Amino acid sequence: MTVELPAAERVAERAREILAAVGADPEFAAFKAAVYEMTGDEHAAEIPIAVPVDEMTHAMIAQPQLLARITARVGVAIIHQTDQEHTDWRPGDYTDQVYRAAWGEPDRRLWLDAEEVTRRLDWLDRKYIAMGFRKQGQAHSFTFSTAELAASAV
Incomplete structure (x- = not known):
């Protein structure tokens, strides 16, 4: 469906309205x-978001x-399901349209499109593999030899 x-x-x-209510809360200064x-x-609420924005959502949910307490006072539910998230955000998509209508131009330092994120992750993968x-x-x-393991235990 x-x-x-x-x-x-x-x-x-x-x-x-939600952001204003959350921002007015004494304990915290949200979107989905x-x-x-x-x-x-x-x-449906798992709309595409940019990776840095997703990371900020994880940081918020880690508390x-x-x-x-904040959502109870404000009366909203913050939705984020890691197993369903998709960070394939692109300028002009639904998320971009909503964000622009609510707050204007997204900060391009944080709102990286899916292709740029893939490019950066590929670069990191090559460095890690090396x-x-x-x-x-x-x-x-x-791989560790038995001698190396014994020496590191001392």
Whole structure:
């Protein structure tokens, strides 16, 4: 089932309201919340975002108690499902239309399109591989001899 996304202008208006409410909260100075609120669909709310913006969302969600208190006071749900996220944001897409309608031109230092992110990640992968790392530094191909392991334990 495909959920029809609401008009960008309508989402932008609600996103501005949510951001103002969150910004006015004494504990924290949000965006997907508006889409979720209007559709009631967590999958639809996983709109494409830029990688640096996604990382900021992860940082915010890493403080669950703080976020729970703020969202309870504001009366919104912040939606972000890591297993469903897609960072294939591109200028002119739905996310871009909503963001521009709400806040104007996105900061191009943070809003990197999917092709630029892929280019940068490929460059990093080549550097990691040259050093013996795989999966962007999450794994390695190092081997250790028994003597090296014994020496490192001392």
